[in-house]
Amino acid sequence: MTGPIAQQTSGSNYVQRGGSGGGLADVVDLILEKGLVIDLYARVALVGIEILTIDVRIVVASVDTYLRFAEAVNRLDLANNGASQGLPQFLGGAQESGAKKKTRGALEGAQERLKETFGSSDEDEDEDEGKEKQPSRRSRSKKEDDE
């Protein structure tokens, strides 16, 4: 007999437990990629599964990751002072929602930062246009890197 799933070893303060009817994130790759496969002609084709699989398998885009690491070390000393949002939280959300969404988020983030930096001054149209090209160039090079 298997004991109750939620059962914990005594004084388990360090190990986080998961997987008991809870989140999919911990097991979704197993469900989709492991387990026995019926390989019979009678198998019903199920549309939609491939898409899901791809979403899960995409490893977080490397350039994005690198930039986040760079930011993280940049903030290291400040981080002692309090509530900075750590990398694990950020990536944790991305793992389930898929890399596509995350990439979009990162691009939006970049645009927002540009607005912060340059947006308030309307005086110099030319310069603004010049700067606006950066994000698109960046996203292009990012794609190339990812491939």
Added chain:
Amino acid sequence: MTAPQTPEAPQPGADPQGAPAPAAGDRQVPQYVYGVTVADAAPPAQATGLDGNPVSLVAHGPVAAVVSDLPQGRPLGERADLLAHQGVLEALISEGTAVLPFRFGAALTSADAVRQELLEPNGERLAEVLRALDGKVELRLKGTYVQENVLREVMADDPEIASLNERLRSIPADAADAAYYDRVRLGELIARALEQRRDQDGQALLESLAPLAEHVVARTPMREEDVVDASFLVDHERREEFEQAVEKHAADRAERVRLRLIGPLPPYDFVPET
């Protein structure tokens, strides 16, 4: 092991006459297959299947397929579908029933097809795998670095990273975009340094836990800051010992690594590949 039917309460689906509620002639409805268990098992008491459909067993010889009606008129693959798949299998595990999990998305045209095309030709082999896995559970261990502390280590150990970071910090915030490629480079160096650490730390964890398990399957972790992602097939007798060992590792490394133990899970990683 050839007692095909048990005398007790007829399993819905195991016996065509005892088929549950809606409609006679129901047997031609396509069946979604969650997994295979022993013929005398009971369907999970605590879970329903896809779209809330009742779960039943289709028995043949020593084994039984765990099935429910397949939802019609829509493709599968939504979050709720995955949860239902996992929920049925986990309910069986938690009720102490050995089960071979099927990969998500297996279905056959009818209960008869399940019997004739799945169980008849493969029953003996499936029964053998079931016996081998009886009394064992899968536990999955994931470890993630405590980012701040490990990044400090990386900076302390690698002068190139430290100096590049120093230089980037001296660049005023409003010119940060000009240093874009330097920042990518810095991040890349950090990612590599983490990977090296992971090879050592992950390996050490695996080596010390492996003796407590029957089998181990290690995966390459998804993210750079992950240390380990491995599944262990653990005999029920040794489960407590295994969990205590994990607990000790977690306590010993609390500054650097956060460990997460998932399961018990159906033995996804320990069923034959074909």
